[in-house]
Amino acid sequence: MGLSYQLVLWNKHKKTYDTVIAIGMLLYIILFAAITLAFNSETSLETLVIRAFGSLAILMLHIILIIGPLSRLNTKFLPILYNRRHLGVSMFLAAFIHGGFSLFQFHALGNKNLFYSLFTANMEYNSFVNFPFQVLGFLALLILFMMASTSHDFFLGNLSAKIWKRMHMFVYVAYVLIIAHVFLGAFQQETSLFTIGLLLVGFVVITALHITAAFKESKLDNAKQKALEGWLKVCEIDEIEEERAKIFTVGNERVAIFKYNGKLSAVHNVCKHQGGPLGEGKVIDGCITCPWHGYQYLPKNGQAPAPFTEQVATYELKLEGSIVFINPEAFKEGTEVKPVNY
């Protein structure tokens, strides 16, 4: 959470995260090169670079794509989500090396323009098996470039969270293009069942996790609540842990009801930064802290502490005996609501 934009707001966690990424990438490249040279010593350096970085980028993309659903299914994975943005940019760099070397190796050394050659070297656009797979990889690389170049709070702040999120959901289009790129490439170049098998395992794992997480979320969204004179019953007060929240669905929106210092307060569950689930965070130093990137809000009014300006909607609560009730009508973002004492 920062007031002004810097290239990277470094902290201890980000440094650790990035060190792990860098070491992991280096180890993978070394291991890939060693195995390749051991089993196929005639491999050229260009081919080695293209394949090592290409496979590294795919592996990283798979990791990136499973972080989201894993975090929704189990909050223990949230620390991996914290700096996923850097993982994404690192993945783009690996993909860029793969794409750059491939373009140079296969299309830059002839008498035709590099991009003209890319799109016309194979014209079987009407074939499933012989479709020009390099074009698919190139289009995926363009999407990854768009995402990597806007992976900064400057763009998030200026484009709005809604537009930024929509842009970054193009990663799914990139994923489909990459699957097709590798799948067709493996078929056309080597008929490699091993490569295709690995890709299919990755696809099944990613898709299964996303669909499982989506249905789990739908279950929560569709939970029907009984209204009592305009108030909705939430839960017994003991069901909420101290400094934590209970997430409750009101109409089409989720609300996080926090229990802290003998008080209860309710705010809209969606963080203004990247849409993180505030109700999965906790109260730290008197502020609700988003579990994704640490953005903070005051429980009583949904306002980020000064000098920050983010605000979320607030809700009115009441306590009858040990049962917590909520008024489903949201107050305007940043409206102060007196906490319920218990």
Place this chain on the structure above:
Amino acid sequence: MTLGQRKIHKFTWLLIAIAIPTLIFFSIKNLNFSEIKEDINVVNQVSKRNALKVAENEIVKASLFDNSIEIILKTPLKRASIVVYAINEKGLKGTVLGQISTVGIYIFKTKGKTKGIVIFDKIKEVEITKLYF
């Protein structure tokens, strides 16, 4: 995420779950993995009956006929440009018969007496293998 974003995520992944297996199905439908192996067996039988001469090593099998030569590439060579030359009467690398790429059967027309073949990596200027009849 908001409710709308959660719905978009859900339907996107349901769509991907259907689209990718469909793509894979239509691609595999156009392939026949046993085609090459079966063809090699068939041609081996034909070659034994009709070929004037046959030479073979672990990479390639060559069968010489009256006006043609049949080459069966048994293992992938993993090279960008592979050219097959005929070995002439002097025992030297002679005329170009043609190019080969993946594992499979290739038939080239021949002129004059062919004493064997040389398979050559034209880019690296390296001889891959040589067969004499």
